[in-house]
Structures are given as structure tokens and as C-alpha cells.
Amino acid sequence: MSGVAIRERAAVETLVEGVLRGERLTLSRAISRVENQEADAAALLTALYPHSGKAHIIGVTGAPGTGKSTLVTALAQSYRSAGMTVGIVAIDPTSPFTGGALLGDRVRMRALAGDVGVFVRSMATRGSLGGLSKTTGDVVTVLDAAGFDRIIVETVGVGQAEVEIASTAHTTLVIEAPGLGDEVQAIKAGILEIADILVVNKADRPGMDRTLRALEMMLDIEGNGARYVRHHGQLLRVESPVESDEEESRWKVIVMKTVATEGIGIDDLRQRIEAHRHWLLDSGEMALREQLRIANTLENIIRAELNRRIASSVPAGSLDALVEQIRRRESDPYSAAAGLLSGI
Amino acid sequence: MSGVAIRERAAVETLVEGVLRGERLTLSRAISRVENQEADAAALLTALYPHSGKAHIIGVTGAPGTGKSTLVTALAQSYRSAGMTVGIVAIDPTSPFTGGALLGDRVRMRALAGDVGVFVRSMATRGSLGGLSKTTGDVVTVLDAAGFDRIIVETVGVGQAEVEIASTAHTTLVIEAPGLGDEVQAIKAGILEIADILVVNKADRPGMDRTLRALEMMLDIEGNGARYVRHHGQLLRVESPVESDEEESRWKVIVMKTVATEGIGIDDLRQRIEAHRHWLLDSGEMALREQLRIANTLENIIRAELNRRIASSVPAGSLDALVEQIRRRESDPYSAAAGLLSGI
Numbered sequence: 001m002s003g004v005a006i007r008e009r010a011a012v013e014t015l016v017e018g019v020l021r022g023e024r025l026t027l028s029r030a031i032s033r034v035e036n037q038e039a040d041a042a043a044l045l046t047a048l049y050p051h052s053g054k055a056h057i058i059g060v061t062g063a064p065g066t067g068k069s070t071l072v073t074a075l076a077q078s079y080r081s082a083g084m085t086v087g088i089v090a091i092d093p094t095s096p097f098t099g100g101a102l103l104g105d106r107v108r109m110r111a112l113a114g115d116v117g118v119f120v121r122s123m124a125t126r127g128s129l130g131g132l133s134k135t136t137g138d139v140v141t142v143l144d145a146a147g148f149d150r151i152i153v154e155t156v157g158v159g160q161a162e163v164e165i166a167s168t169a170h171t172t173l174v175i176e177a178p179g180l181g182d183e184v185q186a187i188k189a190g191i192l193e194i195a196d197i198l199v200v201n202k203a204d205r206p207g208m209d210r211t212l213r214a215l216e217m218m219l220d221i222e223g224n225g226a227r228y229v230r231h232h233g234q235l236l237r238v239e240s241p242v243e244s245d246e247e248e249s250r251w252k253v254i255v256m257k258t259v260a261t262e263g264i265g266i267d268d269l270r271q272r273i274e275a276h277r278h279w280l281l282d283s284g285e286m287a288l289r290e291q292l293r294i295a296n297t298l299e300n301i302i303r304a305e306l307n308r309r310i311a312s313s314v315p316a317g318s319l320d321a322l323v324e325q326i327r328r329r330e331s332d333p334y335s336a337a338a339g340l341l342s343g344i
Numbered sequence: 345m346s347g348v349a350i351r352e353r354a355a356v357e358t359l360v361e362g363v364l365r366g367e368r369l370t371l372s373r374a375i376s377r378v379e380n381q382e383a384d385a386a387a388l389l390t391a392l393y394p395h396s397g398k399a400h401i402i403g404v405t406g407a408p409g410t411g412k413s414t415l416v417t418a419l420a421q422s423y424r425s426a427g428m429t430v431g432i433v434a435i436d437p438t439s440p441f442t443g444g445a446l447l448g449d450r451v452r453m454r455a456l457a458g459d460v461g462v463f464v465r466s467m468a469t470r471g472s473l474g475g476l477s478k479t480t481g482d483v484v485t486v487l488d489a490a491g492f493d494r495i496i497v498e499t500v501g502v503g504q505a506e507v508e509i510a511s512t513a514h515t516t517l518v519i520e521a522p523g524l525g526d527e528v529q530a531i532k533a534g535i536l537e538i539a540d541i542l543v544v545n546k547a548d549r550p551g552m553d554r555t556l557r558a559l560e561m562m563l564d565i566e567g568n569g570a571r572y573v574r575h576h577g578q579l580l581r582v583e584s585p586v587e588s589d590e591e592e593s594r595w596k597v598i599v600m601k602t603v604a605t606e607g608i609g610i611d612d613l614r615q616r617i618e619a620h621r622h623w624l625l626d627s628g629e630m631a632l633r634e635q636l637r638i639a640n641t642l643e644n645i646i647r648a649e650l651n652r653r654i655a656s657s658v659p660a661g662s663l664d665a666l667v668e669q670i671r672r673r674e675s676d677p678y679s680a681a682a683g684l685l686s687g688i
Contacts, residue, residue: 042678049676287671294670294677295663301681306650319639326638327631332393333638334386337645 012040016047019146024119027146031121034138037304045138052144053290055087056277059169060154061194066177067201071260072154073109076118078270079150085117087143089136091155092124119148134304137168137297166194167296170289171276173269176200176215178207195253196276199269203257215255251279313343356384360391363490368463371490375465378482381648389482396488397634399431400621403513404498405538410521411545415604416498417453420462422614423494429461431487433480435499436468463492478648481512481641510538511640514633515620517613520544520559522551539597540620543613547601559599595623657687 015033018026030048034041058075062068069090076086088109112118121139136153143151155165166172174195200211254272258265280286322340325331359377362370374392378385402419406412413434420430432453456462465483480497487495499509510516518539544555598616602609624630666684669675 046676046678050673290671291667294667297677298681301677305685323635323638327634329394329397332390333641333645334390337642341649
């Protein structure tokens with residue numbers, strides 16, 4: 001082993017020990033290395049992974065304007081008052097074109113500043129509009145290994161986010177608010193499918209009853225309770241006919257009201273999340289969701305590594321030349337791909 | 345070469361000849377083979393590719409309820425009256441969980457039935473909510489090789505679709521309608537960034553002026569005219585300060601009104617699309633967009649092939665066993681991925 005390699009291993013060990021001791025500065029540094037996909041990220045995650053698997057992961061998603069950040073802040077405070085520590089990963093959507101944040105620089109979760117039992121990390125989606133960052137799962141692993149009891153992942157529910165959050169979280173909250181237009185119902189339908197708990201926030205606003213009725217109607221149509229399986233790389237929801245003795249083993253999606261700005265309904269929400277956690281453990285569903293998370297993680301690691309290999313096997317500039325050849329119809333993408341693949 | 349291989353090659357040749365002659369039944373069959381990713385799809389596409397590159401590809405995207413299908417139908421009729429043939433690829437979003445169509449079985453574009461100069465194909469997104477199907481680009485290649493002058497790709501603008509359509513189409517239309525709620529503006533902002541032409545359809549509805557003003561304001565904020573470059577696998581929009589002699593070479597996004605149900609503004613829309621095509625060719629932007637499309641195609645082919653190799657290199661059941669080992673923390677995803685990669 002070379003001197004450089006020994007020093008690098010020692011640096012990783014120092015980071016790992018700091019994270020396991022819960023040192024905030026080291027934790028920040030470790031998360032940055034993972035988020036920026038530095039060279040030692042894989043070694044760091046390999047060392048931390050055995051210490052993960054204890055935290056309960058809560059996904060929070062919903063359209064812009066539903067008050068997600070306020071609700072997450074209140075929920076974290078509720079967990080703190082119950083004696084639990086909380087890690088928060090807040091995903092800011094970025095424009096895939098400019099790289100800038102779509103929602104601007106909002107000041108997040110100020111009420112949580114100064115509490116050592118809470119760790120807040122903002123992440124940019126980096127090109128996947130509304131989706132999770134590619135490294136979200138890795139950041140969750142670091143926080144999990146650092147010993148936080150509950151980890152909340154907050155993301156704006158547009159596009160792919162809803163699918164990704166369902167394969168990252170143990171319990172998924174979908175946040176709605178009264179008065180959002182009916183024309184986005186088609187989009188909402190996709191989001192509803194992943195909810196374990198449906199929260200109508202801003203419940204003091206006009207239109208509350210209509211929103212609640214609409215949601216309950218949609219849930220009736222979709223059939224309540226779901227099982228997720230992985231099939232050809234897709235997350236599938238399996239609807240099995242409810243047998244009388246099977247009814248117990250299915251989760252009934254809860255619809256509940258909150259006013260996060262006033263703290264109304266938040267302790268109740270926490271208790272329902274905990275009830276869902278107990279159901280997951282008792283029913284064996286937790287193991288299934290964990291398997292799904294792991295399969296996704298594996299897939300992401302492999303994809304990233306293969307992309308790296310392709311990039312490094314193709315000399316700089318020669319890919320551009322290849323693309324130009326194809327554009328002139330002197331070659332075609334299928335023959336060119338075969339050529340690139342043979343080089344890996 | 346074996347007898348089977350010779351027969352397969354002969355079958356591909358028959359399909360290719362039929363497509364190039366524009367035989368509708370053969371065209372349908374060829375598209376199905378490409379869409380279902382049959383074993384001979386790559387051979388078929390390799391043979392057809394040299395005959396592609398002549399069609400102008402028009403992407404049409406927008407929120408549900410903006411009247412996209414009606415507008416696409418009217419636009420196709422306008423092209424027909426101008427003596428051009430039109431291929432239409434209509435993407436139906438499917439639920440990633442159930443595989444069912446989100447928008448149901450709507451009867452599409454009846455007005456176009458019976459016209460041999462128009463070919464309509466509906467495709468399901470197959471798991472990518474609101475996005476393009478993985479094989480959309482390949483289906484476009486088949487229609488292009490079959491000789492259609494203009495190819496329209498229609499997709500619902502939620503989530504990733506807007507990014508994907510910008511890297512598939514030469515000219516991208518974003519369809520709006522008056523009266524859509526302000527709360528989806530944050531989502532719209534992302535869609536606006538890809539528009540070459542912004543169409544406010546249903547222009548006879550109330551709220552028209554407000555919608556038009558809002559759109560023009562957003563365009564002002566974003567800065568008008570854009571250049572797309574590919575950077576680390578992402579489509580990026582580059583804003584360069586406008587120099588006085590450079591101004592001519594930038595495309596000014598057009599905002600226009602239509603009432604597709606009445607045919608109002610449709611011929612004008614067609615002429616503006618054609619003007620954009622001329623600008624693309626004259627400015628050299630067409631070559632850039634083609635390069636982007638080709639780079640995306642290459643990436644998709646390589647990704648699909650690598651996924652196939654991973655799947656075939658791992659014995660059935662052993663991946664599940666590996667996932668279970670990781671769940672018990674007897675292994676970790678990073679070591680497991682390294683093991684799987686060494687098997688490829």
C-alpha cells in the first residue's frame with residue numbers, strides 16, 4: 001500500500017469515527033464528501049453502512065404551497081419533545097437548464113437552529129427536476145449511521161419525486177392543502193398512490209371539506225392498502241382481493257388534518273407515523289421496503305460506476321467526433337454503441 | 345450463419361423495405377417491434393437509421409386540460425393542406441404503480457382517420473410518469489425513415505417530460521390555457537424554459553389577458569432566447585450576454601394565441617414552426633440539437649445494453665439473496681456492487 005493510500009484510509013477512518021460519535025462538523029464534512037461524490041465516498045459509505053439500519057425514514061412530499069417545510073419543522077419539534085433525535089434532508093428542486101434553485105433561497109426551519117438533537121441538510125436535485133438527488137439515499141445512510149432516531153426527507157412532489165421517495169422512505173406522507181386547483185388532479189392521482197398518510201395541511205383555510213371529500217373519493221377509487229413489489233426495475237403496487245383474514249395485514253391509508261403554523265394536529269401526526277412504523281415491523285412489510293431500498297441503492301451504484309467506466313474508456317473529444325459521424329449518417333447509434341461497449 | 349439467423353435477417357430486410365416504401369401495415373409492425381424492444385429491434389433500427397434525418401420533429405407539451413390533442417389534430421390537418429405528410433406519436437402517461445393509463449382510453453384524433461398522409465401512434469410511458477417512453481426516439485426514427493415530412497410528439501407536461509422532449513424535438517411547443525391555477529407556476533417555470541413557441545390555446549376563455557401577461561412576464565425574467573449544451577449528461581441552457589451583432593442569431597420565443605377547436609391561429613402556428621425550422625438551419629442550431637439527440641440516443645442504447653448484461657450475468661434468485669444479506673448488514677451495497685460488476 002502506498003503512502004497516499006494509507007493517508008487516504010486514515011482520513012476516511014477519522015471521518016467514520018467522528019460520524020459515529022455524532023460530531024456535527026465531521027458529519028457535515030462526511031455528507032459533503034458523499035453528496036459531491038468525492039473519491040473516498042464509496043469507502044466512507046462502506047464503513048458506515050454496517051452502523052445504519054436503525055433510523056426510521058419518513059418521506060414528505062406534496063405540491064408547492066402546501067406548507068411542507070413548516071410541517072416538517074413542527075414534526076421535528078414534536079419528535080424532540082418526545083425525546084427523539086431528528087435528521088432532516090430537504091431537497092430543493094433545481095432547474096435542469098440553469099442549475100439554479102426553482103424556489104429560490106428560502107430560509108428553512110429557523111426554529112430548529114441551536115438544537116443539537118436536530119441536523120438539517122439542504123440538497124439540490126442537480127438536474128432531476130423535482131426528483132431526489134442521486135445521492136439522497138447515501139446522505140440518509142450517513143445520518144442513519146450517525147444515530148438519528150428519525151430521518152425526514154422532504155421533497156417537492158412534481159414528476160418523478162413521488163416514485164423515488166416511496167422507494168427511499170419507510171413511511172411516506174403526502175401533503176395537500178385546500179384550494180389547489182382541480183386541473184392538477186391527474187398529477188395528484190400519481191402522488192396519492194404512494195401515500196401511507198395523507199395530510200391536509202392549512203386545514204383552517206376555505207375549501208377544506210371539498211378537498212377532504214375529493215381525497216377520500218380518490219382513495220376509494222384506488223382501493224385502500226397496497227403492497228409494493230419490484231418488477232423489471234419498476235415499483236409496482238399489487239392489489240390483491242381483500243380476504244377477511246387478510247384485512248388485518250393491510251395498511252389503511254390515513255387521511256388527517258393539520259395546521260402546521262399553529263402546531264395543530266402535529267403530535268397526532270407523529271403518533272400515526274409511529275403506528276405505521278409498528279405496522280411495518282409487525283406485518284413484515286418493513287423487510288420488503290428495506291429490500292426495495294437496497295435494490296435501488298445497488299442499481300444506482302452500478303449505474304454510476306458503469307457511466308464512469310464509459311467516460312474513462314472514451315478519449316476526450318472522440319465521443320463528439322462519433323456523434324458528428326452519426327449526424328452525417330456515416331455511422332448509426334447502434335453500431336457506435338456496440339463499439340463503445342466493447343471498449344469497457 | 346445458421347438457418348435461423350438467415351431467416352431473421354430476411355425478416356428484418358422485409359420490414360425495412362416495407363417501411364421505406366411507406367406500407368402502413370409494415371410500418372405498424374416495425375414500430376411495435378421497436379416499442380416492445382424485440383430481439384431484432386436493433387438490427388431494424390440500424391438498417392433504417394441511414395434513411396432518417398429528413399423529418400422535422402415537433403414536440404408538443406403542456407399541462408392536462410390545455411387541449412393538446414385537439415391542437416395536434418388541427419396542426420396535422422394544416423400541414424396536410426400545405427401538402428406535407430405527418431407522423432404523430434402521442435404519449436399516454438401511465439401510472440408507475442399499476443401500469444394503467446392515467447388519462448384513460450380517450451379517443452384520439454378521429455378527424456385524421458382515413459388520411460394516408462397521416463400516421464398516428466399512441467404509446468404508453470411505461471413507468472416514467474409523464475415522461476417519454478424509453479423507445480420514443482426509436483419510434484421517431486422509424487417514422488422519419490418512412491418518409492413523413494413532419495413528426496409531432498405529444499406528451500403531458502408533468503415532471504421529466506419537458507426535459508426529454510427538448511432533447512428529442514427540433515421545435516418545442518409549450519401549450520398553456522387561461523385559468524390554470526397560479527399555484528402551478530413553479531412547475532410551469534421549468535416547462536417554459538424549453539419552449540421555442542408558447543401557445544395559449546382556448547384563447548376564447550376568460551382569463552386570457554392575465555395568462556398572456558403572466559407568461560410574457562416570466563419570459564422577461566428568464567431572458568429570451570437560449571442555447572442548449574450538454575454538460576455531464578445534463579441538458580444545460582447557456583445564457584450569454586447579448587451582443588449587438590449576436591442578437592440576430594438568437595431565437596426570440598414567440599407567444600401566440602389559438603382556439604384549436606375552431607381552427608383559429610393554427611395555420612399561423614404552422615408557419616411559425618416552419619420559420620423556427622429555417623432559423624435552426626440558418627443559425628447552425630439544428631446541428632447542435634441533432635448532436636444532443638444523438639448523444640441521448642447513444643446513452644440510452646448503452647444503458648439498456650448494460651442493464652441487460654447485468655441481468656444476464658446474475659443467476660436468478662442470487663440477486664435476491666444478495667439484497668437479503670445486505671439487509672441483515674452481513675454485506676453492504678458498495679461491496680456487493682463491486683462483486684456484480686466484476687461478473688460482467
